[in-house]
Amino acid sequence: MAKPDYLQFFIDPNRCIGCQACVQACSECDTHRGESMIHLEYIDRPESVQTVPVVCMHCEQPTCAEVCPADAIKRTGDGVVQSARKPRCIACGNCVVACPFGVPELYEDRKIMMKCDMCYDRTSVGKKPMCATVCPSQALFFGTREQIEQLRPLSTPVNTFRFGNQTITTQVHVMVPRSLVSRTPHIDVVAAMDERPLSRAVSLKVVSMSDAPEQRQAADGDPFAEVEV
Amino acid sequence: MAEIPVDPLGIIERFGPHLSSMTGVRLSTSVEPERLVKTHCCFCGQQCGIQLKVRDNQVIGFEPWEDFPFNRGMLCPKGVKRYLQGSHPDRLTTALQRDPSSPHGFSAMPYADAIGRVASEIARIQQAYGAGAVGVLGGASLTTEKTYLLGKFARVCLKTPFIDYNGRLCMVSAGAANKKAFGIDRTTNPWSDMVGTEVIWVAGSNVAECSPITTNYIWQAREQGAKIIVQDPRITPVARTCDLYLPVKPGRDAALFAGVLQIMIERDWLDHAFIAEHTVGFEQVAEYCREWTLPRTADVTGVPQRALLQAAEWWGTAKTSFLFHARGIEHHSNGVQNSLGTINLVLASGRIGKPKCGYGTIVGQANGQGGREHGQKCDQLPGWRDISNPEHRRYIAGVWGIDEQELPGPGVDAYELFRKIDRGEIKALLSICFNPKVSLPDNAFVTRCLEKLEFYTAIDFFLNDTAWHADVVLPGSLHEEDEGTVTQVEGRIIKINKAVACPGDAREDWRIIQDIASALGRPRGFTFEHPREIFDELRVASKGGVADYSGVTYEKVTQQLGVFWPCYSEDPRTGAPIDDHAGTPRLFEPGSYNPVAKGAGPFYFPDGRARFNVAEHRLPIDDANEEFPIYLTTGRVVSQFLSGTQTRRIGPLVRQYAEPRIEMHPRLAAKLGIADGEWATAETRRGSMTLRAQVVTTIRPDTIFIPYHWAGRKSANQLTVAAQDPISKIPQYKVCGCRVRRATAPPEYAAVLEPQQ
Numbered sequence: 001m002a003k004p005d006y007l008q009f010f011i012d013p014n015r016c017i018g019c020q021a022c023v024q025a026c027s028e029c030d031t032h033r034g035e036s037m038i039h040l041e042y043i044d045r046p047e048s049v050q051t052v053p054v055v056c057m058h059c060e061q062p063t064c065a066e067v068c069p070a071d072a073i074k075r076t077g078d079g080v081v082q083s084a085r086k087p088r089c090i091a092c093g094n095c096v097v098a099c100p101f102g103v104p105e106l107y108e109d110r111k112i113m114m115k116c117d118m119c120y121d122r123t124s125v126g127k128k129p130m131c132a133t134v135c136p137s138q139a140l141f142f143g144t145r146e147q148i149e150q151l152r153p154l155s156t157p158v159n160t161f162r163f164g165n166q167t168i169t170t171q172v173h174v175m176v177p178r179s180l181v182s183r184t185p186h187i188d189v190v191a192a193m194d195e196r197p198l199s200r201a202v203s204l205k206v207v208s209m210s211d212a213p214e215q216r217q218a219a220d221g222d223p224f225a226e227v228e229v
Numbered sequence: 230m231a232e233i234p235v236d237p238l239g240i241i242e243r244f245g246p247h248l249s250s251m252t253g254v255r256l257s258t259s260v261e262p263e264r265l266v267k268t269h270c271c272f273c274g275q276q277c278g279i280q281l282k283v284r285d286n287q288v289i290g291f292e293p294w295e296d297f298p299f300n301r302g303m304l305c306p307k308g309v310k311r312y313l314q315g316s317h318p319d320r321l322t323t324a325l326q327r328d329p330s331s332p333h334g335f336s337a338m339p340y341a342d343a344i345g346r347v348a349s350e351i352a353r354i355q356q357a358y359g360a361g362a363v364g365v366l367g368g369a370s371l372t373t374e375k376t377y378l379l380g381k382f383a384r385v386c387l388k389t390p391f392i393d394y395n396g397r398l399c400m401v402s403a404g405a406a407n408k409k410a411f412g413i414d415r416t417t418n419p420w421s422d423m424v425g426t427e428v429i430w431v432a433g434s435n436v437a438e439c440s441p442i443t444t445n446y447i448w449q450a451r452e453q454g455a456k457i458i459v460q461d462p463r464i465t466p467v468a469r470t471c472d473l474y475l476p477v478k479p480g481r482d483a484a485l486f487a488g489v490l491q492i493m494i495e496r497d498w499l500d501h502a503f504i505a506e507h508t509v510g511f512e513q514v515a516e517y518c519r520e521w522t523l524p525r526t527a528d529v530t531g532v533p534q535r536a537l538l539q540a541a542e543w544w545g546t547a548k549t550s551f552l553f554h555a556r557g558i559e560h561h562s563n564g565v566q567n568s569l570g571t572i573n574l575v576l577a578s579g580r581i582g583k584p585k586c587g588y589g590t591i592v593g594q595a596n597g598q599g600g601r602e603h604g605q606k607c608d609q610l611p612g613w614r615d616i617s618n619p620e621h622r623r624y625i626a627g628v629w630g631i632d633e634q635e636l637p638g639p640g641v642d643a644y645e646l647f648r649k650i651d652r653g654e655i656k657a658l659l660s661i662c663f664n665p666k667v668s669l670p671d672n673a674f675v676t677r678c679l680e681k682l683e684f685y686t687a688i689d690f691f692l693n694d695t696a697w698h699a700d701v702v703l704p705g706s707l708h709e710e711d712e713g714t715v716t717q718v719e720g721r722i723i724k725i726n727k728a729v730a731c732p733g734d735a736r737e738d739w740r741i742i743q744d745i746a747s748a749l750g751r752p753r754g755f756t757f758e759h760p761r762e763i764f765d766e767l768r769v770a771s772k773g774g775v776a777d778y779s780g781v782t783y784e785k786v787t788q789q790l791g792v793f794w795p796c797y798s799e800d801p802r803t804g805a806p807i808d809d810h811a812g813t814p815r816l817f818e819p820g821s822y823n824p825v826a827k828g829a830g831p832f833y834f835p836d837g838r839a840r841f842n843v844a845e846h847r848l849p850i851d852d853a854n855e856e857f858p859i860y861l862t863t864g865r866v867v868s869q870f871l872s873g874t875q876t877r878r879i880g881p882l883v884r885q886y887a888e889p890r891i892e893m894h895p896r897l898a899a900k901l902g903i904a905d906g907e908w909a910t911a912e913t914r915r916g917s918m919t920l921r922a923q924v925v926t927t928i929r930p931d932t933i934f935i936p937y938h939w940a941g942r943k944s945a946n947q948l949t950v951a952a953q954d955p956i957s958k959i960p961q962y963k964v965c966g967c968r969v970r971r972a973t974a975p976p977e978y979a980a981v982l983e984p985q986q
Contacts, residue, residue, distance in 0.1 A: 015448050017437035017466035019867045020885055024306040027251070027881070028290060030258050034251040046895070046905065046925050049466050133293045134304040136441035137448055152452055222926075223464070223476045227531060229896045229930045 002078040003123040009132065010148050010157055011053065012175035015139035018042065018051035022131035022140055029130045031121045037083060038116045038131060039105065053140055055131060056081060056103045056116035058171035064095035064104055064115075072113075079171045080120055084113040100163055100189065118171075154178060160186040231682040231698040234327050234334035237941065238981065243333035244692035245319035246873070246985045248880035255289050255313075265292055266728040269715070270308040271370070271708035272870045274592025275300065275442045276717035277308050278790075281709060281728045288315040288709055288728055298790055299420065299717070305441035306868050306885060313879045315707060315729065319691050322733025325702040335692070335702065340734040343701050344741075347659075348748030350684040350700070351387065354657045360388040360637075364646050364655040367394040368662025369593075369600030370871075371738065372713030372725055374763040376596065377611055377770070378739050378755075379661065380604030385629055385754055386746040390637035391655060393607040395663040397643040399556070400597045401606075401957040402564030403590035409565070410572040410840050412825055412833025413775050414613065415598065415720040415794070417816045418551070418587030424449045426585045427547040430458045430540075432571055433482065433557020433963075437466035438867040440555070440591050440718070450551075456543050460485065461557060462862060463892075463934060464927035473539050478531035479860040479932055479964035480849035482558040486570025487846060488526025489541045490577060491518040498545025500579025507830060508576050510841035517843045529846070531929070544574060549585040556593065556864070560962040562952040563847045570844035581839075582817030582831050592718040594871070595708075599716030602776040603767060607640035611767060612774020621774075628770045629754055642958035644669060644951060650678040659745075661688040661705065661738060666695040667872035667940045670949035670960045671915045688741055693874040694940040704735035711737045713760040714786060719814075721791035722781055739763060772798065773824065775833055780810040795823075802828070849964045850952035853931070857913060857966030859897070860932040863945045864963075869938035877938065877985040887984035889939050890923040891969065894930035898922060901969055908972035911935065913948040913965055919976040933969060937962070939985075942978045 018040065026036040043050045062081045065073040072088035073095060075081050084095070084104075091111040095104045104115040119129035123142075127133075132142035141148060148157060157173035158181060167186065174187065233240070254260045262282035269276045278297025282290040291312050293302035324343030328336040338346075354362050365383040367376055376394070383392035407414040423429060423446045436443045444467060451457055451472075459468040460475040460482070468474050477485055493499060494515055504511050527534040544550065552575055558567040572588065580586035592598050603611040604625075611628075614621035616639050626633040641649065643665065649655040651674070658679075669675045679685065679698040687696035688705040696702050709728040716722045731737065739760065746755035757763045761783055772779035779798035786792050793812040800807050801824045817831040817839075830837015853860050868885035870876045877883060891909050893901075903909050905924040910917055911933060920935065920943070928934055937945040952961040 014470055015444075017441065017444055017867075019305050019437065019441050021304055021306045021309055021441070024309040024881055024885075025304070028309060033258065034256045049464060049469050049927055051466075128295075128302075130293075133295065133302045134309055136300075136303045136305050137437070137444040138303070151449070154452055223474050223533075223536075224894065224926075224930050226533065227476070227930045229894070229900050 002076070003080060003118065003120070004126065005078070006144050007123070007142060008145060009055070009118060009129070009172040010141040010175055011055065011172060012139050012141070012152070012155065013052040014175070015137040016051045016053055017137045017139070018049060019136060021134045021136055022053050022055075025130040025134040026116070029119050029121065035114060037114050053131070054101070054103055055140065055172065056118065057101050058118060060169045060171070063098045063100060067094045067098040069094060076120070080118045080123070082120065083115050083117045086112060089113055100161070100168060156181045158185070158187055162186050162188045162190070164190055231685045231700065232680045233697050234329040235332065237697070239332050240334045240692070240697055241982070241986050244335070246877040247318050248883055248985065249313040249317045249878060250880040251313070254284060254287070260284060260289065262289060266726050267294055268709065268726040268728065269723055270304065271311055271314070271595060271875070272307045273440055274594055274597040274718045275440050276595060276715060276723055277304050277442055279304060279308060279311070281312060283728050286729045288312045296790070299719070299721070300442045303442050303445060306882060307870055307876060310879050310881050313881070314875045315709060317691070317878055319878055320732060321690055321692060321702065321704040322735055324704060324734060325692070327700045334697070343703055344744045344748045347686045347701050347703070347745055351657055352749060354683060355387070358656055361391055362654070362656045363387050363389050363391070364649070364658045365389065365392040366643060366646070366658065366660040366663045366665065367392065367605040369394060369396040369399060369597045370595045371600060371662050372711070372715055372760065373596060373599035373603055374713040374760045374767065375738050376600045376605040377603040377767045378742055378757070378763055380611070381629060381754065382742050382746060384637050385631060386749060386751045388635070388637060390607070390640035391646055391649070392605060392640055393643040393646055394600065394605045395643065395665075395668065396594065396597060396601045396606070397958060398668055398960060398962070399593040400590065400601050402559035402561070402568050402954055402959045403554070404601055405565045405957040406568030406572060407590070409842050410569060410576070411817070413816065414601070415816065416587070416589030416718060417581055418589065419719050419721070419793070419814045420446050422585050422587045422815070423447065423551045425453055426450055426455050426549040426551050428456050428458065428543050428550040430460070430544060430550070430552040431467060432460045432552065432554035433559070434553065434555035434591050435461065435463070435465040435557070435864060436591070439593070439865050441867060443591065458540055458543065462860070462929045462932050473536060473543065475532045475536055475540060476929060478929065479862050480561060480563070480852065481530040481846065482561070482567040483563055483570045483844050484521065484526055484529045484846035485532060485537070486567070486574055486844060487518045487521040488523065488530065488537055489544065490514070490573055491521045491526070492523065492538060492541035493545040493577060494518060496541070496545065498541065499577050503579030504577065507832065508839045508841055509836070511577070513843050514573055514841040517845065544578065547578070547580070550578065550580050551587040551589070553589040553591055555591040557963060560959060561964065562850045562954050562961040564954040564959045565956040566844045566847065569842040573841055573844055576839055576841055582815070582819065584815070589718070596715035598718065598720060599714065599722065602716070603771065607642060612771035612778070613776035614774045624773065625770060628766070642953070644953060644958065644960065647675055647678040650681055653681070656682065657684040658682055659686050660695065664693040664695045664872035664874055667944055667946065668937070670946050670962060671951040672944060672946040673916060674951065688738055689874070690735065691874055691878060693872065703741050704733070705738045705741060706731050706735060710735075711760065714764060714783075716794065720793050722778065722786055722794060723791045724783060724786045768798070775825065777824070780807065781812070849961060851914060851950040851965045853966040857968050859967050859969055860929075861911065861913060861948060861965050861967035862932055862934050862963050863937045863949060864934065865938070866936045869936065871938065873938040873940070873985070883985045889920050889936050889943055889945065891920045892923045892925060892928050892934040893969070894928050895924050895926060896930045897933070898924045901971060903969070903971045908975050909969055910972045911948060911967055911969050913950070913967045915950065916947040918942060918945075918947050919972045933967065942976060
């Protein structure tokens with residue numbers, strides 16, 4: 001069995017609410033033996049509640065596999081980059097350092113790297129991955145391209161990422177607001193690294209109030225700016 | 230004798246909370262479940278569908294249930310790990326008696342002896358002090374069958390008026406407001422109506438953490454063009470990317486609604502035809518709003534004028550909308566007024582009773598809806614009937630086979646019940662599904678009351694913090710060990726199915742209640758053999774009431790994947806029997822018929838019209854002042870639930886957020902000299918507590934937030950004020966004056982207790 005081609009994985013970090021249902025559910029996949037193979041990160045908790053689920057992007061040319069000295073990381077015919085194979089993995093951490101997306105984690109106590117395998121035990125028999133099934137905000141979505149296009153008219157899936165001169169193409173797509181995609185068909189990861197997270201990304205957009213022009217103010221980033229301590 | 234029998238550490242050592250984990254068959258990849266049981270989550274009011282994997286009378290895992298229409302497989306972390314409450318080392322499998330000679334404070338006793346002891350103590354106390362010397366506390370996580378039986382048990386068997394439930398801390402402000410405005414207390418539209426609306430207003434609801442599945446509905450509405458307005462003192466995950474954030478100062482919600490309605494009136498963003506044809510009372514409301522000028526509203530609420538204008542314009546000019554609120558505006562001594570303020574906005578817009586035009590209150594507990602309809606509230610009889618209404622009393626007395634004169638009158642709210650214990654008027658207490666020592670405000674007072682009881686018995690599956698005071702503890706059933714119905718957030722009645730049998734001497738809660746009735750020598754009316762029989766009596770009892778379940782059957786619920794009440798067994802127009810009424814997903818539709826209005830209009834009043842109510846702003850009791858200058862607000866985190874009796878025992882959930890922290894803004898932290906992660910002491914007029922600080926920019930700088938799921942010295946309700954709304958009697962959990970300082974040393978508990986304890 002293999003994962004059907006028409007079913008794809010989409011991540012929309014804008015939808016993520018940081019609840020960890022994905023991480024908790026990952027440990028419930030039958031073959032994961034109680035371990036979660038994904039993680040969830042706050043971008044900058046002091047400044048924002050923005051979180052992002054870190055599932056494997058399943059690169060077409062996986063850097064983790066390329067740098068593995070023990071050849072422990074395999075890519076299946078249907079494009080799923082598997083977790084390290086136990087007898088081979090020497091827990092050197094090369095993949096952890098090399099992954100451009102920060103996906104693999106080393107389990108020091110067991111001397112092995114484990115990472116998301118797109119719930120291969122589920123996806124290869126036509127089920128959805130556990131994380132994307134339970135995700136209550138559907139920041140993780142598993143389905144067809146047609147479904148995602150119909151459900152998410154404001155954004156578009158992108159699966160090419162530029163790291164300086166290197167371009168990486170992945171099986172997993174990230175949903176990017178359409179307004180941004182028209183400018184860049186790929187995500188410039190190096191440039192994004194310098195960006196601060198939108199600290200308090202709530203907007204106090206001002207509409208033109210013709211009869212109250214004195215109340216027009218530039219939208220500020222801090223809704224609490226006027227609160228006295 | 231209701232003092233704690235031994236040192237708390239002795240009780241904790243034996244009874245926990247200890248942590249469960251995935252071990253044994255729950256980890257094995259080779260063990261296949263014998264069957265999958267379709268049921269629902271045991272926690273919040275969303276009631277997500279889930280399939281439990283069962284093998285050898287043990288729940289060994291779960292599988293998403295993608296066919297259930299509300300959540301389609303989605304779950305929050307609590308739902309994912311809910312199965313780990315079963316087969317737990319802390320599970321009570323025998324009855325317990327208070328035993329100061331045991332190092333752990335309690336010793337096991339035979340179940341029959343325990344029932345005998347409970348009955349003889351109740352009989353003794355009632356003989357000595359009267360029937361009303363016994364109080365009963367129920368809960369809204371029980372199935373509707375159990376809540377119905379408990380209400381009947383208190384009134385018919387114990388003959389006491391003093392029963393109330395923990396929904397008093399949850400849904401009563403919304404319920405009272407709905408009753409005043411609509412004559413019926415239920416969310417008006419199914420959640421699916423949210424998608425496709427132009428505006429969604431979220432008033433005081435941390436949706437992402439307290440009702441996570443609702444997030445997907447909101448996000449999906451946004452994808453299709455809805456603007457999202459969020460009103461909250463904290464930038465919660467749904468506020469983060471909303472279109473308009475209203476950073477309201479705690480306790481000023483009614484002022485905000487009045488100010489926004491005033492703008493709508495000034496700009497004539499009103500549905501005059503709807504107001505004229507379908508409502509009464511608009512003039513008085515408009516008169517009240519006149520004083521809420523834009524500058525004054527901004528000054529009182531702390532919300533900038535431009536944001537108020539924007540909210541009024543979006544709300545006032547939309548064609549479709551959904552507004553919902555939760556405890557953020559309801560947990561106030563002004564909670565009913567706050568809720569009425571939102572309803573006034575809805576009625577002024579005319580956007581109700583139609584597709585894509587909805588209003589709803591987000592239910593907190595599993596059966597927050599059904600649990601408030603069938604008679605465990607102090608003033609209520611089944612079918613949402615009124616215990617003071619002679620006609621309602623006669624009908625229910627008839628169903629129960631008693632004389633109307635025998636039926637007690639209204640009792641008192643749960644907090645007042647404790648005041649009665651304090652005054653020595655109530656001497657004995659029976660509680661189930663309620664942990665007031667953690668969940669009621671100013672809980673040092675609650676503890677003193679528990680110590681005054683002559684006799685206290687608790688029914689529970691774990692030894693909750695309040696049950697430490699019990700003379701006898703009866704081992705009840707977990708959610709997956711019984712069957713019945715609950716009514717979820719949309720008003721959809723759903724079926725809870727039994728997955729495993731109770732372990733040891735534990736048994737279904739309804740059996741325990743009936744066993745007590747039998748031991749008291751009053752078994753009549755308490756001889757049900759199955760939850761279905763209780764439900765069938767409830768159907769009759771609810772018939773003709775506003776919450777009419779008479780046409781609901783277990784089969785219909787299973788077949789339709791839920792039935793929205795009212796669901797009739799007789800056509801309310803003609804009285805002709807019908808057996809195929811599918812229920813009422815959307816209330817107040819044009820031309821709809823209800824038994825109160827009898828065709829006069831869609832709302833549940835004799836004239837068929839909805840009521841505008843003047844929704845007055847009143848300052849919080851114990852508001853911030855010079856001495857206590859900071860607002861304290863409390864709430865939930867996503868990985869814990871209520872008083873933590875279940876979730877503080879589930880390892881993976883505890884590890885997600887182990888202990889409460891004091892959330893504060895960096896500007897406040899800088900002023901107080903507190904750094905992120907340092908110990909800080911928060912103090913109110915009731916007491917003080919020391920927790921680690923979490924310094925974040927996502928909260929108003931004049932406000933701190935503490936989650937309330939922990940017990941003892943980690944309980945936020947050591948600080949909260951026992952002020953209550955005059956109508957709903959809901960406590961004012963969401964605001965009181967407080968002061969904070971850097972702690973000189975870690976709290977004593979830090980060295981001896983595990984995080985969840």
